[in-house]
Amino acid sequence: MWSAEEFIKALRSFDIRSGFMMRHIKSVDSQTHTILMIQVENEIAVFGEDRHINPKLWRDHSPVSNQRFAQNRFADDLTFSAWDLSSNWIRRVTDAGAAEYPLPVFHNYVGGKVADWMVGGAPGEDVETYLHNCPNIAFIGVNSYFCAEWRLDNTCARESQATISGLREPLNRYHIGRNLPAVTEINSGLTAVTSRLAYIAIGEFGSPIFAPWALTVSCPEPYQAYILPNGNERNGAPALRDAYSSSGRRCHKFPTTQAREGSKCLSPICQASDLPRPRTSTTSK
16 A cells, blocks of 8 residues: 555656656657657456456555545545546656647547446546546546347357437537547447448547557457458458548548558548647636
8 A cells, every 4th residue: 555655756757757758759750750649548447357346446545546636625436546547647648748749638438428427438437527527637537348149259140220319428428628528448340330330430530549459459349350360351351441441531540460452441540630739727626
């Protein structure tokens, strides 16, 4: 267990390392501009199998944590966990990075819902809290997988036949304040859900990222990769390419060692040049 002094020292170390990293990136990228944006952290959530019946897994109940909880007059652990992670961890990292090289940075959250008021799939995640406490976060995306029947190993046994309203649902939930809803993970495979949602996410919501799980591995449906070992496109790849092309937005080629030389763009990342540049702020709760 860390003391308050050790906790503060660790945070300062993270600040310094974030600044050093962005300074290095700037020295390499400031002329070529090949880096579009940076994901600061993946699925911030506090995980635990029984977290729904054991709220103590929602936050650390150490003396230091309890002191911050009381000082800021929080009434529940979910609210505290989102504030604590955003203002005392991500805020420091993103501010330090933006001071060196202000590339757009973003987060993503696990799909699902823990509480009606919270837009995030697990404790520690809430879109509104992070956007308020972390002005240098450009947007927050959702990892949204669709499946009608899940197996115990988290693969999909029966493909989703999601309606248009069902596909819009995660994007609508993340359409909060200045946030640009993005899909940072979604099914990659034969399913038509991915290409259908691409039209909606890019065309209706202007999503800065629409990213299937992978090109050479499918998820959650197994053995349905977009790109085969010989570099040929299969399964849902042609439909996804059509969705990207029809959206009218330029895509950046996702390089794979096995892809055919000169192959057209089949990219999970669409143009993000319209993203607002982050700003540095000095206020927090």
